[in-house]
Amino acid sequence: MSAISRDEVANLARLARISMSDAELDHLATEMDVILGAVARVQEVAGKDVPPTSHPLEVSNVVREDQVVPSLTPSEALSGAPASHEQRFKVPQILGEE
Amino acid sequence: MSLNYEQAVEKYEPTLGLEVHVELNTKSKMFCGCATEFGAQPNTQTCPVCLGLPGSLPVVNKKAIESTILIGLALNCTIAPYSRFARKNYFYPDMPKNFQTSQYDEPICVNGYLDVEIETDDGSKSFRVEIERVHMEEDTGKSLHVGGSTGRIHGADYSLLDYNRAGIPLVEIVTRIIPNTGKYAPQVARAYVASLRDILRGLKVSDVKMEQGSLRCDVNLSLSEINSGKLGTRSETKNVNSLRSVERAVNGEFIRQANRLTSGERIIQETRHFLEESGQTRPGRSKEQAEDYRYFPEPDLVPVIPDNKWIEELRKTLPEKPSDRRKRLQQAWSVPDKEMSAIVNAELLDTVEETVLLGADPTKARSWWLGEISRIANDRSVFPTELISVKDVYQIITLISQGELTDKLARQVVEGVIAGEGSPADVITKRGLKVVSDDSQLMKAIEDAIAAAPETADRVRGGNIPAAGALIGSVMKATGGKADAAKVRELLLKHLGQ
Numbered sequence: 025m026s027a028i029s030r031d032e033v034a035n036l037a038r039l040a041r042i043s044m045s046d047a048e049l050d051h052l053a054t055e056m057d058v059i060l061g062a063v064a065r066v067q068e069v070a071g072k073d074v075p076p077t078s079h080p081l082e083v084s085n086v087v088r089e090d091q092v093v094p095s096l097t098p099s100e101a102l103s104g105a106p107a108s109h110e111q112r113f114k115v116p117q118i119l120g121e122e
Numbered sequence: 123m124s125l126n127y128e129q130a131v132e133k134y135e136p137t138l139g140l141e142v143h144v145e146l147n148t149k150s151k152m153f154c155g156c157a158t159e160f161g162a163q164p165n166t167q168t169c170p171v172c173l174g175l176p177g178s179l180p181v182v183n184k185k186a187i188e189s190t191i192l193i194g195l196a197l198n199c200t201i202a203p204y205s206r207f208a209r210k211n212y213f214y215p216d217m218p219k220n221f222q223t224s225q226y227d228e229p230i231c232v233n234g235y236l237d238v239e240i241e242t243d244d245g246s247k248s249f250r251v252e253i254e255r256v257h258m259e260e261d262t263g264k265s266l267h268v269g270g271s272t273g274r275i276h277g278a279d280y281s282l283l284d285y286n287r288a289g290i291p292l293v294e295i296v297t298r299i300i301p302n303t304g305k306y307a308p309q310v311a312r313a314y315v316a317s318l319r320d321i322l323r324g325l326k327v328s329d330v331k332m333e334q335g336s337l338r339c340d341v342n343l344s345l346s347e348i349n350s351g352k353l354g355t356r357s358e359t360k361n362v363n364s365l366r367s368v369e370r371a372v373n374g375e376f377i378r379q380a381n382r383l384t385s386g387e388r389i390i391q392e393t394r395h396f397l398e399e400s401g402q403t404r405p406g407r408s409k410e411q412a413e414d415y416r417y418f419p420e421p422d423l424v425p426v427i428p429d430n431k432w433i434e435e436l437r438k439t440l441p442e443k444p445s446d447r448r449k450r451l452q453q454a455w456s457v458p459d460k461e462m463s464a465i466v467n468a469e470l471l472d473t474v475e476e477t478v479l480l481g482a483d484p485t486k487a488r489s490w491w492l493g494e495i496s497r498i499a500n501d502r503s504v505f506p507t508e509l510i511s512v513k514d515v516y517q518i519i520t521l522i523s524q525g526e527l528t529d530k531l532a533r534q535v536v537e538g539v540i541a542g543e544g545s546p547a548d549v550i551t552k553r554g555l556k557v558v559s560d561d562s563q564l565m566k567a568i569e570d571a572i573a574a575a576p577e578t579a580d581r582v583r584g585g586n587i588p589a590a591g592a593l594i595g596s597v598m599k600a601t602g603g604k605a606d607a608a609k610v611r612e613l614l615l616k617h618l619g620q
Contacts, residue, residue, distance in 0.1 A: 039416065078206065078421055079424050084425045084427040085427055086423075086424050087182050088155070088183060089185075090150050092149050092156070092157045093150070093169075095166060095169050096168055098166055101168045111163065112266065113215070113282065113284075114281075114282055114283075115215045115283060116280055117278060117281075118214070118215065118265075118275055118281055119277070119278075
């Protein structure tokens with residue numbers, strides 16, 4: 025049985041706002057299944073005494089003091105924006121009429 | 123026929139849950155050093171981290187963690203020995219990263235409670251509100267929707283984004299279901315948010331200004347028929363931003379859901395918005411398609427593992443609980459319950475305490491702040507301390523107790539200070555408001571009053587003390603209200619052999 029179905033890949037694509045053709049979905053579903061299979065093998069090796077990790081280094085509590093450092097200027101901040109207006113990022117319509 | 127609130131509570135019982143978001147008052151943001159000033163020009167407080175530019179790396183603000191632990195301790199929570207951040211993925215331009223850094227299944231504080239008291243038909247009653255979790259996250263940017271027919275997001279032509287607020291530390295405090303509130307659900311919700319706000323203010327971790335959005339409440343409510351044992355479908359009313367609105371939102375949602383259920387309609391699980399004007403709610407995004415945020419541990423941040431030493435150091439800095447403080451002050455000032463509630467409800471407890479700490483009499487401090495000054499402040503829709511300082515009020519009260527001002531003159535001094543005529547001393551000089559305390563001057567006025575009404579004077583001489591009132595009145599009039607009435611009375615009676 026495959027680790028991820030074609031429908032699940034389609035749903036992920038929808039959530040990630042990536043449009044995909046049927047051929048691409050077929051292809052990716054197979055490819056992701058191989059990747060998940062490889063990960064599953066790692067899972068088999070890790071015993072119950074090995075906690076899942078989200079970070080490769082054994083460090084914790086990395087913090088900074090609450091100090092203000094200079095920000096970008098508004099023009100620097102907006103320099104990469106496709107559109108801006110009144111010193112704000114301008115984005116296309118978010119939701120259509122109800 | 124539609125049900126009103128009284129009819130609705132006879133038929134249905136509520137299941138209430140509250141989520142409160144509070145912006146911390148750190149100087150810098152949660153994961154970067156950008157400033158957090160409220161009301162700054164758009165996009166002047168951003169950097170590659172909070173704009174989510176490629177290659178930028180977040181680092182957690184230590185004070186934000188400490189503030190969250192303090193909140194957890196004040197709410198009787200367990201501080202988790204191991205806690206992690208997670209990415210909450212969604213596509214919406216209020217977060218330029220396309221995810222919000224939050225906490226998911228490993229929040230920093232869990233399993234707390236807060237007891238709140240409300241007035242019921244059977245006297246005051248305490249409700250325990252259990253806290254499920256307190257977690258850290260970041261606020262989002264501010265959007266402005268331009269064009270379209272309604273000025274709302276739906277059908278707007280385009281939207282404008284200001285990311286100054288994106289990345290400001292935000293703490294989310296989530297209750298468990300609050301059981302058995304019955305018809306008191308609106309009051310319990312309000313009392314909970316009010317108590318929480320007092321605690322947060324006492325901890326000095328947030329400005330807790332609901333009107334500026336630094337404290338906002340989401341109200342989750344569902345109804346079920348009384349004794350049916352079934353849970354109803356809930357709605358979530360978002361971003362309610364005043365105590366009064368919290369109470370009204372619960373009330374309004376209660377009535378709306380009761381009416382739908384009674385007429386056989388179903389409740390849709392959805393997000394709703396509270397409408398200030400009508401006290402009702404309107405639908406927002408539908409949650410029927412369960413949102414899939416694909417949470418996963420934030421790989422750019424390391425776990426937070428607070429050791430006992432850190433937690434105990436923070437615990438030592440916890441201030442007195444607001445409820446304890448209230449009891450202590452009430453006793454020290456010998457204030458009746460009702461008046462103490464009035465001070466607390468007017469949010470003047472700090473102000474009255476400061477005035478008393480300077481040396482003012484508690485009763486006088488209370489009556490000036492809650493009386494004359496609050497009256498003027500209400501008229502102008504401002505907070506009393508925006509009109510006049512604690513120090514000025516203390517000075518005025520002192521002058522009254524020293525006999526330099528009468529209450530009547532003091533009111534004019536307050537008026538002058540509020541009008542910007544300077545300090546109380548300045549106003550007294552400029553307006554010539556000093557009490558006539560010179561005995562010879564007073565005696566002259568007393569003799570004039572007696573001469574003008576010899577028969578009244580005779581009655582007083584004959585033992586009719588109340589008759590002195592008329593004479594005192596004319597002396598007060600002659601001195602333009604600047605005499606101390608008690609003193610006039612004393613001199614007058616003595617002069618008439620009483």
